[in-house]
Amino acid sequence: MAEGRWGSEHWPTEIRVKRATRELEIDFDNGVTFTYPAELLRVESPSAEVQGHNPTQKTIVAGKRHVGIVEVEPVGHYAVRIRFDDGHSTGIYSWAYLYEMGETRDNLQAAYLGALAAKGLARE
DSSP states (O other), X not given: OOOOTTSOSSOEEEEEEEGGGTXXXXXXXXXXXEXXXXXXXXXXXXXXXXXXXXXXXXXXXXXXXXXXXXXXEEETTTEEEEEETTSXXXXXXXXXXXXXXXXXXXXXXXXXXXXXXXXXXXXX
């Protein structure tokens, strides 16, 4: 994948917070639209709090099924910060990260549900 100046091949053309369905929807410049459940964005936050400082430190975040998005704010030209109604706001979601999440959403969701089950945790 060829990357642009800010680390992303694809750029958002429109971003919509859909509060009623707890989703973020992003249209990209190549005509692709991805819809992200707030829960998935929250549990896959790129923050150190969730991801740790290496892959073995990733935290499985439970109880976020009904989390909502309070605000999406731009971070430079390359990302957004999402503030959730549970107070989490430290993740910076680059366009490349969001695009990859959109492409792999089903796999990410399945892995998350599997990790919850393996630890005896719940989405509620």
